[in-house]
Amino acid sequence: MTPAGTRDARVIALTLNGRPVAHAAEPRLHLGDFLRHAAGLTGTHIGCEHGVCGSCTVIVDGRPVRSCLMLAVQAEGCVVETVEGLAGADGALSPLQRAFSDHHALQCGFCTPGMLMTLEALLRETPRPTEEEIRIAISGNICRCTGYQGIVDAALAAADARTDGKGAGR
Numbered sequence: 298m299t300p301a302g303t304r305d306a307r308v309i310a311l312t313l314n315g316r317p318v319a320h321a322a323e324p325r326l327h328l329g330d331f332l333r334h335a336a337g338l339t340g341t342h343i344g345c346e347h348g349v350c351g352s353c354t355v356i357v358d359g360r361p362v363r364s365c366l367m368l369a370v371q372a373e374g375c376v377v378e379t380v381e382g383l384a385g386a387d388g389a390l391s392p393l394q395r396a397f398s399d400h401h402a403l404q405c406g407f408c409t410p411g412m413l414m415t416l417e418a419l420l421r422e423t424p425r426p427t428e429e430e431i432r433i434a435i436s437g438n439i440c441r442c443t444g445y446q447g448i449v450d451a452a453l454a455a456a457d458a459r460t461d462g463k464g465a466g467r
């Protein structure tokens with residue numbers, strides 16, 4: 298965590314969940330801690346802090362990124378999306394979030410924000426992924442609880458919901 302006013306801190310301006318924000322960050326602060334401690338968005342979970350577990354995944358300029366491996370200063374001017382940005386303005390869950398609930402795709406929930414952001418990025422790029430494509434997409438996200446099947450089922454259901462059941466391609 299970076300206390301505001303640290304001597305080497307600089308202000309990082311970026312777009313966060315559709316809104317412009319600017320917060321101070323030391324050069325060594327990673328994006329995950331910036332989001333949690335400077336921006337106050339604690340939905341992004343920090344697990345291993347060395348790129349293995351995927352729990353810290355956010356979307357940066359349209360791509361899933363491990364926020365523990367990206368410095369906050371590298372996000373200057375970027376468009377960053379976190380799990381807090383998935384629900385609608387009225388708080389309604391996104392199709393992917395609803396599918397996670399419907400298919401019991403979470404237990405303790407620690408991996409869930411990273412899973413959601415990884416799959417959100419996948420579904421934007423590949424609206425009708427196969428089960429294999431989903432498993433490959435989440436192969437860098439560790440879940441210690443679910444056995445992954447519920448997560449895969451949720452992703453398939455979300456793809457159906459997002460595409461209104463059209464064009465079954467698997």
Ligand code: FES
Nearest residue numbers: 344345346351365
């Ligand atoms: Fe970033 Fe584990 S906390 S990959």
Ligand code: FES
Nearest residue numbers: 404408440441442
């Ligand atoms: Fe517990 Fe995935 S739900 S780690």
